[in-house]
Amino acid sequence: MIFRSTRSSAPSVDFVGALVGGLAPDGGLYVPDAIPALPGDWATFGYRESVAASLSLFGAEGVESLVAAAAARFDHPEIAPIVEVGDRLVMELFWGPTLSFKDHAMQVVGRLLDRHVGSGTILGATSGDTGSAGIEGVRGTDLDIVILYPDGMVSDFQRRQMTTVADPNVKAVAVAGTFDDCQALVKDAFSRHDLLAVNSINFARVAAQVGYYVYAGARIGEPFDVVVPTGNFGNVYSCWLAKQMGVPIEVITIANNANHALADVVTTGVMTPAEVVATLAPSMDVQIPSNFERFTEDPTAEFKTGWSTDEQIMSTIDDVRDRFGYLLDPHTATAWRAGSDTRSDRLQLVVATAHPAKFLDEAEPPDGYPDLSQLPERIHRIANDSSELEPFLR
Numbered sequence: 001m002i003f004r005s006t007r008s009s010a011p012s013v014d015f016v017g018a019l020v021g022g023l024a025p026d027g028g029l030y031v032p033d034a035i036p037a038l039p040g041d042w043a044t045f046g047y048r049e050s051v052a053a054s055l056s057l058f059g060a061e062g063v064e065s066l067v068a069a070a071a072a073r074f075d076h077p078e079i080a081p082i083v084e085v086g087d088r089l090v091m092e093l094f095w096g097p098t099l100s101f102k103d104h105a106m107q108v109v110g111r112l113l114d115r116h117v118g119s120g121t122i123l124g125a126t127s128g129d130t131g132s133a134g135i136e137g138v139r140g141t142d143l144d145i146v147i148l149y150p151d152g153m154v155s156d157f158q159r160r161q162m163t164t165v166a167d168p169n170v171k172a173v174a175v176a177g178t179f180d181d182c183q184a185l186v187k188d189a190f191s192r193h194d195l196l197a198v199n200s201i202n203f204a205r206v207a208a209q210v211g212y213y214v215y216a217g218a219r220i221g222e223p224f225d226v227v228v229p230t231g232n233f234g235n236v237y238s239c240w241l242a243k244q245m246g247v248p249i250e251v252i253t254i255a256n257n258a259n260h261a262l263a264d265v266v267t268t269g270v271m272t273p274a275e276v277v278a279t280l281a282p283s284m285d286v287q288i289p290s291n292f293e294r295f296t297e298d299p300t301a302e303f304k305t306g307w308s309t310d311e312q313i314m315s316t317i318d319d320v321r322d323r324f325g326y327l328l329d330p331h332t333a334t335a336w337r338a339g340s341d342t343r344s345d346r347l348q349l350v351v352a353t354a355h356p357a358k359f360l361d362e363a364e365p366p367d368g369y370p371d372l373s374q375l376p377e378r379i380h381r382i383a384n385d386s387s388e389l390e391p392f393l394r
Contacts, residue, residue: 023190047211230262230284258279
């Protein structure tokens with residue numbers, strides 16, 4: 001499999017080149033030269049087979065044992081269970097070590113980077129969940145990791161998941177700005193330093209995420225619709241790729257919070273710049289979705305969309321809990337609400353991207369999860385200035 005830059009001026013690379021390079025030298029994102037087709041027996045795959053097949057189809061080699069080791073970190077026998085809530089299906093992607101869907105890719109990418117690089121510095125930006133998942137993905141390795149997060153714009157639980165890690169190779173850096181500012185600092189640093197990526201600018205993350213949509217298709221066994229809560233478009237792009245590869249996904253609905261740049265572009269065909277607004281669903285507080293650069297089709301034809309205010313998020317959480325006894329996290333609540341407006345007579349799969357304990361006081365984390373409030377924090381703070389980031393990259 002060959003990967004090229006979205007900006008066309010960088011040399012093509014193979015899967016390992018895209019993994020290690022992260023961002024292409026010309027500032028673009030790597031995309032596959034062609035979208036592969038699933039093998040004829042894909043509908044018989046379990047979770048591990050689905051993820052391994054997806055990675056292999058995009059050019060990764062010898063990943064079966066690596067995927068198995070990653071899957072062993074999940075606190076559920078089905079890894080990505082699909083449960084019935086009313087007459088819809090919910091795919092729970094929050095049973096990993098940091099209670100977020102990001103674990104599904106990060107546990108794989110961390111192992112891939114450890115295998116192919118061994119040492120170096122990872123730089124990433126997070127709107128809440130990527131940071132802790134990236135940190136957890138490389139703990140115990142010789143890789144250093146620096147994670148930037150917008151100061152005051154992640155939940156206390158999310159922040160503590162990063163700042164209570166005592167490992168010397170981990171640095172959590174609070175930036176005086178938004179996630180979009182953090183993301184811009186990361187891209188600028190990649191243009192000047194030899195760094196490794198764990199953000200979804202790294203195509204290996206996208207390839208791993210395709211795997212759980214393949215698994216969902218195998219489990220469901222008939223055409224279905226999907227609703228994806230997203231801020232940076234990476235999870236939606238993974239879903240769209242799975243559809244192109246042969247998973248019988250029909251309608252894909254993008255769900256946003258009050259930061260609805262993606263919803264706007266699907267509705268109007270135009271992405272209008274806007275300031276980031278802090279919401280109850282902080283992992284989606286993004287107005288410049290970097291992965292959208294990978295998408296060259298007409299979004300108005302490929303997706304449906306919806307977005308929710310904080311008040312609508314809370315009313316959706318209350319309604320689903322009262323009617324079905326099921327507690328949604330705020331991000332998944334945006335998907336539930338958006339999906340209410342785009343339903344068809346097909347089964348609808350709502351993607352649950354985080355455990356509610358990360359955001360709701362009424363929710364308890366899984367048994368055995370550490371009490372982060374009792375652990376000391378290490379926080380580094382910088383201005384939204386690349387010169388203040390430099391000391392962390394040396």
